[in-house]
Amino acid sequence: MLRAGISPGPFFGYGRRRHVSRTYSAPVTEPYNLSPAAVTFDGATPRALAFGDVYFHSESGLTEARHVFLGGVGAPDLWADRQHTVIAETGFGAGLNFLATWDLWRRTAAPGSFLHVISVEGYPLSRADLARALAPWRELAPLTSALIDAYPPPVAGFHPLSFDNGRVRLTLLFGEAAAALAELSARVDAWYLDGFAPDRNPEMWRDEVMAEIARLSAPTARLASFTVAGEVRRRLIAHGFAVEKAPGFGPKRECLRSLFQGPSATRDPRPWFAPPPSLSGKVAVIGGGIAGLMAASALADLGRQVTLHEAADDVAAAASGNPAAVVEPWLDRGGNAVARTHVAAYLHLLRRYGGWGPQVWQPCGIVRLLGDEAARQQGALLAADRLLPADHLRYLDAADAAAAAGIALDQPALHLPHAGLARPKALAAQATTKVEVRRRSEIAALREIDGGWTLLDPSGAEVDRAEVVVMAAALATARLAPLPFAFQARAGEITFLPPFAGIADLRAVLMFNGYLTPAVDVEGGKAHVLGATFDVVSPDNPVSLKGDAAARNLRALGKALPHLTLPDPATLKGRAQVRATTTDHLAILGGVPDMDHYAASYAGLRQGKRGPYPSARYRPGLYIMTGLGARGFLTAPLLAEALAAQVSGLPMPLERAAMDAFHPARFWVREVKRSAG
Template sequence: MTKDRFSSGAAPLGSARLDWRDGVPCSADFGDVYFSARDGLGETRHVFLDGIGGPDVWAARPRFTVGELGFGTGLNVLGLWDAWRRTAAPDARLHVVSVEGFPLEPGDLAQAHATFPELGPLAADLRASYPRRVPGFHRLRLDGGRVALTLLFGPVAEMLEKLTARVDAWFLDGFAPRRNPDMWTDTVFRQIARLSAPAARVATFSAAGHVRRGLAAAGFAMEKRPGFAGKLECLAGRFDGAPVADGSLPWYAPPAPLKPGATVAVIGGGIAGRAAARTLAQEGFRPTVFDAGEPSAQPERVLVSPRLAGPDDAYGRFMAQAFVQADAQRELPPAAGALHLPSEAETPRLVDFAARLGWDGSLAQPVDAAAASDIAGVRTPRGGMWYPAARFVAPPATMAAELRAARVDSLAAVDQGWRLGLGDGTSEIFEALVLAAGPWSARLMPGGLPGLRANRGQLCYLPATAGSRQLRLPVSFGGHVTPLTGVGGDALHVLGSSYRRWNLDASGDGWRGLDPGDLGSALDGLAAVFPDMAAAWRSAPLRGWAGLRATTADHLPFVGPVADVAAYEDAYAGLHHGRRGDWPTASYRHNAYVLTGLGSRGYQTAFLGAEMLASAMAGAPGPVDREVATALHPARMLIRHLRRPPAQRGSG
């Protein structure tokens, strides 16, 4: 895939203008109802659940994926969820992907759901997780994690083109074709075919001839069924067509899914490992986290604030979606906001990025110097960006998996999966492996993780002064400074942070502990925005945190399967010639995955990264667009290396 395959900015979301007719919502723009006035839930059950052959179609399936065009009020999702949870096996998992170009407001959802009290608890769970009205992908976890709902907010053809999935059944429930023709085009039908698993089912209320012919041309064997509530007919069918190529590059091909319930060793108990373990457990795997338990492994508090970049780039889209995903985590404390003070020339670019991402003022808004000073509680030298949803958080104490306080010294591939050699001389075998141990991940994996780097970072803890006590919220400026907060057993300010490349082999453990240069460097950065505060802290005692962070050259994490480096070098040695044609499919280390390279943005990126990881391991729908998934693939640095002529490769 190439960058120009996707648009340079998010398509603006339409506003759903509603008329209410006897408790039934009707679109004022399309002149059509969202569900039958006679019996909306009965319509869902007859047209869609019966139309795909439920519950028999999912009864023996440990994993089942449904795609829907037209989320609307969520009634079809609620009806499916209700039927599935009453008939599926207790350890089964359900994924639903639903596209909506005109998302309803939460209040409208609540009013529509009130018509169906039998769905009340499920509807409340859905509304509690309902995302912000931001264009793009949104991954929700429902029913304790057993149900994953991926909402795609945007135009249907564009959203489907960006999606990676193997869908077992489809609900086609856009407004009537004559009222909303964009939902019923041949382009949409071809995308449905591309995303369909063999023998995938499809059901729709429409019996229009061009819908039946379009689906048939895309590979579906269609038939008419009796309609509902006075409607003469509806359609159902099955995908009998040949698999449709999606243009994916062979060196980034997905691995074979892990079997349901597989045991997974997660190495690393920081935010990456904890987020991975929780999401893997929700996906039905059995994770165990191994962590040496070193107290200094992660800081006591971290700033979770947006990193805005252009949406025409995968980096910008990932960072924006990751922040929205982090903002939705219920275990994090409420947002208190943060102020960002870029250069005066940079602020207009950030405003443009936020607008093109579809962000409103609840996520980002520009402020002048007077407003910035009022927000911060201290005088600022210039205006900048106010991020109301930012927060300064402590690592969550919850763990959705067994935590083993043990050091992993070695890894060896065995027939059953992976043998972990532990620090006490014992070993254990797991069916699969996730490396989430920061820069040490590359040292553990046989063959390494090409492109993963270690960087030393630090945070300084500073006492209150007369001026610093007035600071109300975190302020970033290249570094960042926080108001008084509980760290190190006291009420202190946190000042951070600088990066320094670190060679683990040459420099060993010399990264531990602060030195006077760390504080001096941090204060030099602070002096550019708060000179009096910086001057007052020049003689402060040296206290704080130092640690190693894993980073990459393109500042994006590694998320996904681990490449077999030797096999890649053999299979793709000729990439530097620019040859087109058939290439072998990627060869990975069996059942080995990685979630690392999060840098200083771990709490912003770990939650979405964990969803990407779990989806890759389960063969579930991707929670991000295809270009973003490719941009985070762990083999990308190796492929870039192989694309260069041998004489130019060096050791990188």
Template sequence: MKTEPIRPAQIDFTADGVPWAPQFGDVYHTAAGALDQARHVFLAGNGLPARWQGREHFTVLETGFGLGNNFLATWGAWREDPRRSERLFFISVEKHPPARSDLQRVHTGCALPELAHQLIAAWPPLTPNLHSLSFDGGRVTLLLALGDVAQWLPHQLCASVDAFYLDGFAPAKNPEMWDPRVLKALGRLASPDATAATWSVAGSVCDGLRDAGFAVERSAGFGGKRDITVARFTPRFQRREPRGWQSAATHRREAVIVGGGLAGCAAAHALAQLGWQCRVLDRQAHPAQEASGNPGGLFHGIVNPQDGAHARFNRAAALQLRALLPHLLVHRPITGGFDGMLRLQVPSPSKDLALASMRRAIEATGLPPDYVRAVDTAEARGLSGLPLAGPAWFYPGGGWLHPGDLARSWLEDSPRVQWQGNTRVDALRRIGDNWQLLDASGAVLAQAPVVVLANANDATLLLSLRHWPVSAVRGQTTLVPSDVPGLLAPLKPVAGAGYLLPAHAGHVLCGATTLHRDSDPDVRVGDHLHNLAQVERITGSRPVVDAAQLQGRVGWRCVADDRLPVLGPVPDEAALGRSGERLDHPRFVPRRPGLYVYTGLGSRGITWSALGARVLAAWIAGTPCPVETDLRDAVDAARFVSRAARRPPG
């Protein structure tokens, strides 16, 4: 997906107090009231709340978020309905979202003050992403797609939509929103019994709905309008999801997750939020004892002028973790610092040229200052408390934390998650509709219709796949006593060639080495010396200490060759030997039913774990995907099979 900078809305008010958009020369809603308009046109026009009653989950898609009134009205109606669906998903596309200050201004005196306050508090940095905002303990999810609807609807959203709210400024004022190609895309996303409603009765809109497979009618209008348009999906043929996108074919919401590190615990939490019962198996007695067992680690996004898949996934992941942390911190203490981190710019002959290049990259992507800032040397020194040699990227939503604390918080946040330690899984077996997990003697340890392998490099052994370029990379960290002469401890974490965390519990953590094809489990003096040299490059001062006396820890990161996580349903490699199979794209690759993988988090486990887990959970449960489809393709475990299929023979 080609991203463009997000330009916030300009919002004024008419003489009678109705919000007005000067850019489009149109009002956001009628003078009769935004919430009443939403209830009449969009909820009643889609048969709500009756249609969501008794459902496991219900999905609404809106083509213009505007000021959020339709979302607030829908959320409020869902809350008040005792027979409501278990979960509500509300997807909304907006090219020009309001700034947080404007959102607060327009909702002063809102008739739903509690809900408006929660929306304002959760409002994200305005980056070109699919932002996942969670409310009511995860039972209500707002997926806010910032950018052009002409990009999002035809290709980049993955959901089965039950009700469409077609909103936006009038077709004459904003024709792109009502383009036939946009309306036709509704048919791709519509569930079999989907409905649609809009205040517009323009002939082009009605024709576009018919072309998308809807039967169109008129209904009583609101706020001075005689009619509105309502529609029911009546396709001439049934749409089929690509095989790789299909959800788990089970009515039993039960899963076993193998691996109790960040990936496994996050996966269990994400599935539990969707109503699944989860059991986490790990060979260690307690969570996060292996690759996730370091005493600290960083979380942050990245910036790349091309804004490709790596940059977009890292940004979305950092924003997802930032959105989830306040809830987790309320329920359980997590050791760490949550007030920002600095990443040093690659050395340049000129500090001024380096800073100018950084600021051009931010300008090209339009990334807002509450996501990232390019700070000059003086400000970088002030933020870090170190005599840094040049400018840095400052991520206000980044920081550091204890991975084990985060993993435990995910486990303890839901009663639907059960921990089972001291359990080593040596083999898998498919019996009927269940997967059985076996120990070395062949005894059954657990069984479930869905199994997730989140056990890092050990997943490779259980899967025995030929096309699986995932490897173990050895890393060693170093703990330096904080009172060592020559050690300068940062106020905020700093990364560059290595990283350095603020002092905690009498030590400063630094690291880490990156060594391929190295299976030595012992802490090595040479690796401590490497980490101390990185500290010197960052701070300009070398700690005066005997490296042989330092403590450290060795772990093995699981890394894919393209440096992206590996997740989703496990591919069926037997398809490579069958004629007539289309395998050139991951979404068409056949899968092994009920078997999923979540690994390859590398050195970004803290940052990636939450978002990857939510992508995986949505895949399993058939709920809306929280990233754009090309990003899901980029992390799909079947991508390696597709690469092999595209390779010329010989």
């Protein structure tokens, strides 16, 4: 189900680009959208029809979870001396083990510590069944209701959820266990093996799953399970676990406790993309656009001390400074890790921006017009493919599309009712509540010192010093450090349209070969944001914008809605900026590679040599997050979580194949491998 690769071509975007060919040919062999588990209830006890087994018994499930799993891994002592405790589980089910763990952790963990739970589930319960299954546990009610609110739809991939102001993290891996775990990067302190019984659900207990468990285990990781089946014990022993039987719960005589004797000897198949070592200490982020803002916020949420340096008078000023940013999912029928990550990024931002309230996130919905037969066919395919659940993506006929948009329309559309508008200034205020922001602080150079970096202003004076530096300065990042890739620059301009007949009542974002927002506050008045031009410019001199942007934006609108009487473009104001992008249209994320080490260590790739190769090396403490192209507000929140996790050595919220696809050295590696023929 989880397969690696590069996205063959997105359907959606926020600028009119002529140079990107949109390919729709990739067949969808696996929908992103998993079928929710079929569940019946025996009284209050939930039972999975596919496995003929109960998730737990409604009267004893919580006590059993505490005995078998929390007791089995030695909680709460497990987290007594750890700032970050990582627990992973096979079989999320209704989440009772997670809730029991969170409940105990809340009552016993030291201030300033964090709990990270990762849980794999191949057959996610629907939200309604989850709520019903958890209803008996009244003592957990506040935690249960937070879980139900955050619970993602059954879409395959990684879903990072956050509770208790970020101190408790739950990453749900929706997908088949071995494949999902193979995509995970984490160092797990304790495991709960809680799939349905091995004779009913052998997939969950197979050798490939155990091999991944061993790969992911920290030395001396603990493991607990309700089953003592001989086959399970033998597999665990074969993968380096010492196992023992402990008294079981209720009628079950025994349960399993186990200690990893690792480390496991698995070989990394792509050592050139191995992550950098984690680093503690202060963080300096350079650039206060959506990339830097979200990176700073994610790092501060992990308890890091963060200073954000922005050259302009304010944050959210350059490409990220439009009055409103349109955010819709990037849907791609390719079905690979990058495509799944972009869908997960969308679901993540709904939680992240949504949690910051209506000043930041306005889920007004998006109505994407399907203007010709080809677009209609593609739209129908996307809706039918279940790339998102039906309540997130619907095909509407013209009448329903008009009702959703609030204005007259004569063509069918895709409707994304949960998508909408992010408001950058309000977002910046929320993202920096725990961050020291230094405005008008241009960083001209970085100097490596023992154990960190100094940040120098244009006069050469030291303005800051930090163990970790995150470069998020868009195109200007290239001036701060040598980078193993070249940026591309795409200029764009939005036009502010005062409300007029035919669009004044627009209540959703209208997408066509451009976009039109409902009226928002712009420069003290109300205006619709009409966007956006998309022009190739030089990254070294990206300001050569064309003067006809308003006319071009209006032309696109006029083509989509020919009945409108459009204003004179010369009367309209707008805003021009530049998007930093890359040749493969994917973001750049992660540690900055030490390219001398790459050249010396991976030269054999040129000759097609199979290795072994050493792990990648990085400039210590130097990271990058940029190249967000035309979709920064979609991808930045999830990419920032991944960056923060990488800096701190915590479980990654992205699949390994996706991290590889965003790796700063990917172009270099690709080029070297290509030269091997």
